[in-house]
Amino acid sequence: MRLNDHAVVITGAGGGIGRAAAVAFAADGAAVIAADLADKADAVAEEIRRAGGRAVAVSADVSHSTGMSALAARSVQEFGGLHVLVTCAGLGGAGLLLEQDEREWTRVIDVNLNGTYRAIRAALPQMMAQRRGRIITIASILGKMGGYGFVSAYVASKHGVVGLTRALASELGSQGFPGITVNAICPGYVRAGMGVAMQATKAGPMSGAEIFERYYKRLVPQRRMIEAEEIAHAAVFLALPESAGITGQALNVDGGFFMS
Numbered sequence: 459m460r461l462n463d464h465a466v467v468i469t470g471a472g473g474g475i476g477r478a479a480a481v482a483f484a485a486d487g488a489a490v491i492a493a494d495l496a497d498k499a500d501a502v503a504e505e506i507r508r509a510g511g512r513a514v515a516v517s518a519d520v521s522h523s524t525g526m527s528a529l530a531a532r533s534v535q536e537f538g539g540l541h542v543l544v545t546c547a548g549l550g551g552a553g554l555l556l557e558q559d560e561r562e563w564t565r566v567i568d569v570n571l572n573g574t575y576r577a578i579r580a581a582l583p584q585m586m587a588q589r590r591g592r593i594i595t596i597a598s599i600l601g602k603m604g605g606y607g608f609v610s611a612y613v614a615s616k617h618g619v620v621g622l623t624r625a626l627a628s629e630l631g632s633q634g635f636p637g638i639t640v641n642a643i644c645p646g647y648v649r650a651g652m653g654v655a656m657q658a659t660k661a662g663p664m665s666g667a668e669i670f671e672r673y674y675k676r677l678v679p680q681r682r683m684i685e686a687e688e689i690a691h692a693a694v695f696l697a698l699p700e701s702a703g704i705t706g707q708a709l710n711v712d713g714g715f716f717m718s
């Protein structure tokens with residue numbers, strides 16, 4: 459158990475990648491605050507406890523700063539600190555830019571980018587007091603490239619998440635907090651959550667798995683979707699003492715898609 463003395467807060471923990479991250483951190487000994495809308499994280503917290511791990515489910519909306527502050531406080535109250543923050547909460551929001559109204563654009567930016575900011579903003583004071591912490595944002599390879607249409611709000615939000623990750627890593631490192639690292643994971647097409655959900659395309663609604671098979675598979679050197687557990691294990695790696703020198707990075711876990 460490498461993370462016994464770690465309390466981990468995970469937003470979007472009821473989703474495909476969030477659930478896998480919660481399970482992986484708990485399996486490595488960490489105490490997990492599994493946060494999501496309403497009761498969406500209850501099942502994963504229960505699953506972890508049944509397996510002998512430590513987890514509490516919390517209802518928390520990343521659209522509200524007060525909810526994020528309460529989340530950080532809950533981690534300190536339940537588990538004596540807040541050592542790792544993993545921001546998985548996110549929305550897809552596919553559609554052509556001119557066909558989406560401004561509210562849809564704003565909602566995607568508000569959850570994906572501002573929500574990541576709010577979670578970090580709430581967790582940082584505790585991490586600074588501890589002089590240690592790991593912030594792991596779940597961005598996307600679409601945080602580095604333009605995509606293939608229908609995803610402008612999402613792409614803009616994920617570029618923002620990568621930018622925030624880099625800027626904050628720089629700021630903390632140079633302002634006397636080298637013990638707090640900030641890194642992004644940029645998944646490619648994942649066989650879970652929004653990676654398999656129905657999406658708008660030029661040819662009509664299609665499942666993520668079908669979109670992958672039709673349009674992306676041939677562009678991915680490994681010719682496969684990524685498993686949610688692979689994203690989770692990358693997050694665990696970024697929380698280990700051995701990765702203390704890694705900060706401000708945006709790690710692609712994408713089967714080689716972006717590189718190629």
Ligand SMILES: NC(=O)c1ccc[n+]([C@@H]2O[C@H](COP(=O)([O-])OP(=O)(O)OC[C@H]3O[C@@H](n4cnc5c(N)ncnc54)[C@H](O)[C@@H]3O)[C@@H](O)[C@H]2O)c1
Binds near residue numbers: 469471493519646
């Ligand atoms: N699945 C993929 O292929 C893929 C690829 C690249 C990046 N990602 C990113 O990974 C993250 C997790 O996605 P996923 O695939 O597990 O999708 P998912 O839809 O299963 O999970 C997203 C979770 O975020 C929660 N959420 C949404 N709005 C929220 C809010 N306002 N407050 C709190 N929680 C909220 C949802 O309830 C859901 O449980 C997202 O940020 C997504 O952009 C996913």
